[in-house]
Amino acid sequence: MCDSFEIRVMPREKTIHTQRPTIYFYDHYPGGIGLSERLFEVHDKWTWQARSLVRGCACMSGCPACVGPIEEAGLLGKQQALELLNEAGGSE
Ligand SMILES: [Zn+2]
Numbered sequence: 001m002c003d004s005f006e007i008r009v010m011p012r013e014k015t016i017h018t019q020r021p022t023i024y025f026y027d028h029y030p031g032g033i034g035l036s037e038r039l040f041e042v043h044d045k046w047t048w049q050a051r052s053l054v055r056g057c058a059c060m061s062g063c064p065a066c067v068g069p070i071e072e073a074g075l076l077g078k079q080q081a082l083e084l085l086n087e088a089g090g091s092e
Pocket residue numbers: 057058059060062063064065066067
């Protein structure tokens with residue numbers, strides 16, 4: 001139970017640390033309050049739930065209910081979200 005503004009997300013095409021695409025999740029409080037740590041602990045669960053949500057949506061290429069407005073996610077938004085979630089791992 002938290003507000004979506006309490007966790008920030010910062011995607012990067014390539015980081016200097018890994019030279020790979022990376023998505024950073026972090027608490028939006030100085031020093032953190034443990035939200036991102038908890039996300040790390042339940043990684044498999046939330047990637048599985050996100051994948052289920054996107055797959056289960058009846059839309060064709062993405063909508064505000066699954067991946068966001070098509071104006072922001074693009075025509076391949078749903079497909080790309082599933083590819084990203086598959087790369088992120090988590091059990092099926
Ligand atoms: Zn949808």
